[in-house]
Amino acid sequence: QQQVKQSPQSLIVQKGGISIINCAYENTAFDYFPWYQQFPGKGPALLIAIRPDVSEKKEGRFTISFNKSAKQFSLHIMDSQPGDSATYFCAASSGRGSTLGRLYFGRGTQLTVWP
């Protein structure tokens, strides 16, 4: 059972445009929602993360929007650049007990930004 559902699977955006990737979860015990960026042949790099006590977090061109009641969160990349072309994974984790640090990943979104 997929604990975190991610869409779209692939996304093509023109340079300067906004890239939006959506994720949904079921487990209300999740309390940490990171986004990772992965380039081919490299490990995932933490991009930005949010906790359920806030509805939005912005770091530079990257923004996470979080809707606790709908159990959804999304990544917005403003002014998308060709260098943003990568695979993006959303994830969720519960900081409690034996599941501390265990990440449940979405299937990933392949973002291509055309110049």
Next chain:
Amino acid sequence: GAVVSQHPSWVICKSGTSVKIECRSLDFQATTMFWYRQFPKKSLMLMATSNEGSKATYEQGVEKDKFLINHASLTLSTLTVTSAHPEDSSFYICSAVQGSGNTIYFGEGSWLTVV
């Protein structure tokens, strides 16, 4: 910032031999580390949870006798693929939990090719 280092970055071994991959947290102590496997264009698949000073917890379907995990210190976890076969060829990635589960960092990954 926190860094997780994996070694080697890539390794080629013959069928039937064993290979060890190291995962180190460079500037923080990690009581818990995780090992993932990733196939091309796929999401990360959790293999096992590595706990310092105790036995690893394996996910369903992962052979614990084939994928030996040792978490001997608060900064080092190792994954040994025993009696490797070509189907074990994959990208192996570790992650480490910093602090009380606030942030999870990934290593750069290790490419294993079994010939």
